[in-house]
Amino acid sequence: MLDPLLEEKIREQIRTHKVLIYMKGTPEMPQCGFSYTAVRILDSLGFPYTAINVLEDPEIRQGIKVFSNWPTIPQIYINGQFIGGCDILQEMHARNELRPLVEAAFAQADSQP
Amino acid sequence: MLTADGLRQLLAEKLQALYVHVEDESHRHAGHGGGQQGSGGHYRVQVVSPLFTGKTSLQRHRLVYAALAEEMGQSIHALALQTYSPEERPDLGSIEGKMAAPVG
Numbered sequence: 611m612l613d614p615l616l617e618e619k620i621r622e623q624i625r626t627h628k629v630l631i632y633m634k635g636t637p638e639m640p641q642c643g644f645s646y647t648a649v650r651i652l653d654s655l656g657f658p659y660t661a662i663n664v665l666e667d668p669e670i671r672q673g674i675k676v677f678s679n680w681p682t683i684p685q686i687y688i689n690g691q692f693i694g695g696c697d698i699l700q701e702m703h704a705r706n707e708l709r710p711l712v713e714a715a716f717a718q719a720d721s722q723p
Numbered sequence: 724m725l726t727a728d729g730l731r732q733l734l735a736e737k738l739q740a741l742y743v744h745v746e747d748e749s750h751r752h753a754g755h756g757g758g759q760q761g762s763g764g765h766y767r768v769q770v771v772s773p774l775f776t777g778k779t780s781l782q783r784h785r786l787v788y789a790a791l792a793e794e795m796g797q798s799i800h801a802l803a804l805q806t807y808s809p810e811e812r813p814d815l816g817s818i819e820g821k822m823a824a825p826v827g
Contacts, residue, residue: 644801644803680788681792681795682795682802696803697780697805
């Protein structure tokens with residue numbers, strides 16, 4: 611089970627970032643091919659995103675797998691919604707489904723008082 | 724030790740897959756460790772299953788991960804997934820999956 615404090619920490623990260631990726635390494639220096647592919651796709655969209663390096667935080671590394679019920683890293687959240695991993699991000703990008711989702715996330719933020 | 728063939732069989736059985744193709748890419752990642760308990764294999768998998776019909780990719784991947792719950796993070800370090808319903812890939816015959824499926 612997930613520690614309540616850790617769960618709250620993750621919930622807060624997801625809630626406060628429009629586009630969030632849990633990855634191995636950093637966007638500048640990804641430490642895994644799947645994380646690399648995922649950040650290059652996010653880069654191509656031209657919107658800001660936040661990356662959390664799970665290699666620097668063993669608690670989050672395990673916790674996010676439990677939280678999302680998803681056994682692998684990277685994991686991508688857009689507008690608080692779990693998108694999936696690298697394969698799904700690639701699929702959505704190929705179908706032109708990713709950009710509208712990100713655009714909507716930022717449009718929504720702008721219209722809020 | 725899980726082999727590519729074992730993985731194929733596992734997916735064919737648990738997902739009632741009509742087609743499973745497994746590429747073992749572990750050699751491309753030699754020396755780059757997985758978990759603390761030794762690195763498992765890297766696999767690229769294509770699955771055609773009737774269980775995927777009407778489901779999103781997210782739901783399909785969850786089904787695959789559930790089928791491989793015991794292997795994920797143990798004998799499997801990384802898994803690249805492509806999931807299709809039979810309607811999406813009628814071209815992918817039922818050759819590989821059926822061979823691995825249990826008889827009777």
